[in-house]
Amino acid sequence: MGNKNSNLKNLKHTRSSSLVKKIPEFGKIESEQEIQEKLLDYHLRTDFSSIDILHAYHFLRGYIFQSKFSSPIEDKLIEGCKVLDIGCGPGTWLLELSCKYENTDFFGIDIKSVFPQQIKPNNLEFIKADVTNGLPFNDNEFDFTHAELMSLMFTPNQWDFVLSELIRVTKPGGYIEIADRCCGHVGRGPIFRKLIDAVWASFSKRDIDVKLINNLDSIFELHPNIGKVHRIEKNFIIGPNGGKVGLIYQDIVISHLNSEIAGKVISEEIGIFNEEYKDMVEELVEEFKRTSAESVHVRFWTQKQLSKE
Template structure:
């Protein structure tokens, strides 16, 4: 099974892959974005974005001090199959793959441009181009653990229900799913921040809706929730500085932000500068939430 999954997930380096990249990407303001009307992802898929995602990943590692909270560690040590949905550059899956060489890890993402080269990830880790909203391309009961991190802006609420339903299909019985989402409703948000959030139409309740989405699939049980608060701004020391950098780079990557705000590029940049200043002065903070649940036999 391990060899079959890894062969299936081998993203390759051939002409067909190059053709896919040419047809699924577009360049806007010098940044690369997904070129698919069905995809809601607002952020770029280039090297600059991969560097930002590295900062975001490091912040969560610092906050939680664990790769996962689901009780899957013993199974990973003896040999498990793991799916990472929306893996991006593969930071999480590479780290966990190194720690658990007996297990098999498959990362899927609609953008292949961020996948690491073959010689820069463990041999028990593979990557596959896939739009999870069109269905997860694996047989039922394939995986022991499914991990989904920071897909808050990638799925609509309806799509979340569909994806979680399909996640349960590919999960083995007694397997676990773990979902990490951020809370866009930042504590002590200033006027500039409120303007950005309101104009962008962010669904600030997706983290709170996650238990309802998980509960909608009656095969999932033992739902647990862990959250962590982090500072944003210089007032929070090194972590706060990184968090502010991560937030600004994410907002700068939203190519349509200035249009939504009805501002010029310079006016939008000035607003972001005010936003960062407010976050520091107000000693603002944000939250990450982790939800994990187990697939149970339904009698």
């Protein structure tokens, strides 16, 4: 079984590990530039284990919302249209949709080349580019533009620009959708709160507003040529008290916290030794059994207004 447009037949022996670059260990970093590149990899989640986490997280979000998108665009996808995903990462969302909707052309943009270079359907193209420098497309080019898990990548000023770019490249009557998780402390125990506060502090040092996503619909509506911004929220409990979904998300959280890069950044932010940090992560698993830490995921979708003539 497989998509008739896929290149898998000729490339089935290609190892997926050749498609991503293994990042160096912290101990081997020598220059300030290398340090900043390493931290960029942390914030962009581009090491091998993080890419696996992103794949798992993609399917979990699809299960939570019972769909891969909320915009009313499916009829156009079936008929054939043009779709853009910014910050596409390893391309999981695009790979799934491009196989399902063979008549539609899909494009993915990311600052890091962690997406497949060869093993992909023919109706899917990946482009390495920094969206904060502007999208390399003409005005009114896409029927559907999409961004997911990008709230911690942009400063508020960059968000204004990115939103304007998404609007610019979307056709009048086309749809724009942004999905992410909200920032909050509901039900969190002291260990989880301390770890998450350290994560947020590391982003704040880069002028990232970690709470911006909570009110993105209001920010979005300030832009011209935008209709009503629809907001859909889904929440669940992290850990065994949240059932199967909660346990899966707990595994995702713990896997990320146990990564070498996360451990380095977070332990330094808290001001503790690495071994103490590892003990905290182990204790967090037990804390999840006693608490009802809530995770809230949100989707915003809107339609670009038709041109007035």
